[in-house]
Structure formats: structure tokens, C-alpha cells
Amino acid sequence: MLADGTRVQLLANIGGAKDAEKAAAANADGVGLFRTEFLFLDREDEPGVEEQTAAYAETFAHLPGKKVVVRTIDAGADKPLPFLTNADEPNPALGVRAYRTSWEKRSVLTNQLDAIAAAAAQSEAKPWVMAPMIATVPETEDFVALCRERGLEPAGIMVETPAAAITADRHLTACDFASIGTNDLTQYTMAADRQLGSLAHLNNPWQPSVLSLVKATCDGARTAGGDPDAFGESANKPVGVCGEAAGDPGLAVVLVGLGVNSLSMTPRSLPAVAKVLSTVTLEQAQQLARKAVAARTAEDAVSAVRADLPILGELGL
Numbered sequence: 001m002l003a004d005g006t007r008v009q010l011l012a013n014i015g016g017a018k019d020a021e022k023a024a025a026a027n028a029d030g031v032g033l034f035r036t037e038f039l040f041l042d043r044e045d046e047p048g049v050e051e052q053t054a055a056y057a058e059t060f061a062h063l064p065g066k067k068v069v070v071r072t073i074d075a076g077a078d079k080p081l082p083f084l085t086n087a088d089e090p091n092p093a094l095g096v097r098a099y100r101t102s103w104e105k106r107s108v109l110t111n112q113l114d115a116i117a118a119a120a121a122q123s124e125a126k127p128w129v130m131a132p133m134i135a136t137v138p139e140t141e142d143f144v145a146l147c148r149e150r151g152l153e154p155a156g157i158m159v160e161t162p163a164a165a166i167t168a169d170r171h172l173t174a175c176d177f178a179s180i181g182t183n184d185l186t187q188y189t190m191a192a193d194r195q196l197g198s199l200a201h202l203n204n205p206w207q208p209s210v211l212s213l214v215k216a217t218c219d220g221a222r223t224a225g226g227d228p229d230a231f232g233e234s235a236n237k238p239v240g241v242c243g244e245a246a247g248d249p250g251l252a253v254v255l256v257g258l259g260v261n262s263l264s265m266t267p268r269s270l271p272a273v274a275k276v277l278s279t280v281t282l283e284q285a286q287q288l289a290r291k292a293v294a295a296r297t298a299e300d301a302v303s304a305v306r307a308d309l310p311i312l313g314e315l316g317l
Contacts, residue, residue: 004281009262020062030067032264033242052115060123098133117150130156135163160184165213168220172237182243205245206298218259249276257289
């Protein structure tokens with residue numbers, strides 16, 4: 001919560017039931033990113049619906065009454081799967097990955113959605129479901145339709161491509177929420193492979209261009225509007241951040257100032273982010289966000305924000 005009482009959900013990123021238990025112990029408001037790849041990696045065949053249902057239900061059981069944002073399988077790029085992705089792609093980060101794998105192998109996604117729906121029916125958690133690597137509005141509409149057929153609501157998308165960010169108003173008219181994956185959004189905005197150490201200086205979420213795309217996404221959510229009673233959130237369509245940027249306390253202030261209303265991170269980052277957010281009002285966060293977006297470089301953005309956030313130095317952050 002901010003100093004003026006503005007509520008910001010602080011959520012945890014998890015990869016299975018053990019992580020969910022840690023998130024609950026850390027008093028997270030819920031889960032902003034449930035990575036489901038743990039069931040699919042290091043195996044030759046797709047896990048069955050029953051196996052998936054049991055694993056999701058075990059995870060949900062640790063989070064009764066709490067929001068759990070489930071990301072459907074994010075295969076490809078650095079997570080190849082022999083039964084789903086093509087190992088011969090020359091540039092897999094720009095290839096058939098994540099949601100795109102459903103174009104030819106539809107059943108892997110529909111089986112997963114069936115399992116999530118079955119697990120949700122056994123649970124008191126509140127699952128939200130989102131698709132990664134979305135670029136076009138028809139993709140969003142297709143995924144939302146699959147979720148609606150199974151009673152999975154809310155249904156949303158990950159904003160990881162500049163295409164999705166700059167057309168967020170249309171995407172968020174078609175779906176219920178968006179979650180910004182700053183790791184991939186930075187990679188694709190800067191045209192810099194995030195696994196390449198020599199490009200690490202480019203893969204910095206403080207880049208003004210990346211922050212401008214976060215702003216575009218939040219502006220799109222305001223344009224799309226929303227039902228304030230639909231999912232217990234704001235009158236705008238909810239926009240979260242689940243990339244590493246959310247766990248940076250200074251950047252968390254900027255993200256909230258840009259219009260983000262939930263931040264998801266590793267549980268160990270929650271206390272510092274909560275402490276720093278509690279020292280600023282929404283108006284102050286918005287002022288800092290404007291400075292960061294207008295900065296000449298990522299380094300200038302960091303300096304401008306730190307100059308007005310002495311709490312970072314006081315906490316040794």
C-alpha cells in the first residue's frame with residue numbers, strides 16, 4: 001500500500017507447489033506468475049490431463065482465497081520441448097514459442113486449459129489464466145475464447161512484444177487483464193538476446209524505451225476501461241508486471257506511477273518493495289515515472305529516481 005492508501009497488490013512468482021508454500025509464508029497477496037513448465041521440461045512426452053490437474057490442484061491448495069495467475073506453457077526459445085517445439089529453428093526466441101505452438105499442436109494448450117479448469121473446480125484459490133508471447137488481437141481473442149469455453153475467467157495475456165504494448169487498448173478490449181513480462185519485453189524492444197552477456201547493458205528494464213511501452217500498455221488499459229466489480233480490481237483493466245523489474249524497489253515505484261496495479265516477484269523481494277512503496281504517494285510515484293520515461297538513458301533514469309527516493313540509500317538498496 002502506498003503512503004496515501006492506494007492499494008498495489010504484491011504477488012509472488014512461483015514454479016510449483018513448494019514455491020506456493022513459500023509465497024503463502026511470505027504473506028504475498030497471491031501469485032502473479034505461476035510458471036507451469038515444471039511439468040513439461042525434461043521429458044519426451046506431454047503430461048496427461050490427470051497428471052497436470054493433480055499438480056495444479058496441489059499448488060492451488062496452498063493459496064485458498066488468493067489470486068493465482070497461471071501462465072500457460074511457455075515452450076520454445078530457452079525452454080525447448082521435443083514433443084512441441086522445433087529444435088532446428090535458426091532463431092528460436094523469434095520463432096514458434098509459447099502460445100504460437102498452439103497453431104499446429106492445439107491439443108497441448110487445450111489439454112492444459114482442461115487441467116487448469118479441473119484443478120480450479122477442486123480449489124478455493126482464484127486462478128487467472130494468461131497466454132505468453134501474444135502479438136496480435138486475433139491471438140488474444142482466440143485464447144480468451146478457449147478459456148471462456150472452459151469457464152476460466154478472468155482470461156488475459158502477457159505483454160512481452162512491443163506489438164502487444166502499443167496496441168494494448170485493443171488487446172484489453174478483448175481480454176480481462178494483462179501482465180507485462182519485462183524480461184522479454186526488454187529483449188524484444190532492444191533487439192538484444194537476453195542470454196548474451198555482452199548485451200546485458202541493453203537488457204535493462206530502466207531503458208526509457210521499455211518504460212514507454214509499459215506506459216503505453218497502462219494507457220491502453222485506461223482506454224479499454226473495465227468493470228470495477230468484475231474481479232475486485234480497479235475500474236481499468238488490470239495491468240501487472242511479473243518480470244524481474246517488479247522486484248527492484250526503485251523501479252517498482254516507477255511502474256506503479258505508470259499505472260501498474262500489481263507487482264509479482266520472488267518472495268524474498270516482497271519486504272523491500274513493500275517498504276519503499278509505503279513511503280510514496282501515487283502522485284509522487286507518477287512524478288518519478290515521468291522523469292524516468294523522459295530520461296536520456298537508463299542510467300539517467302536510475303539517477304533521477306534515486307535522487308528523489310532517499311529511502312533506497314537508507315535501506316542500503
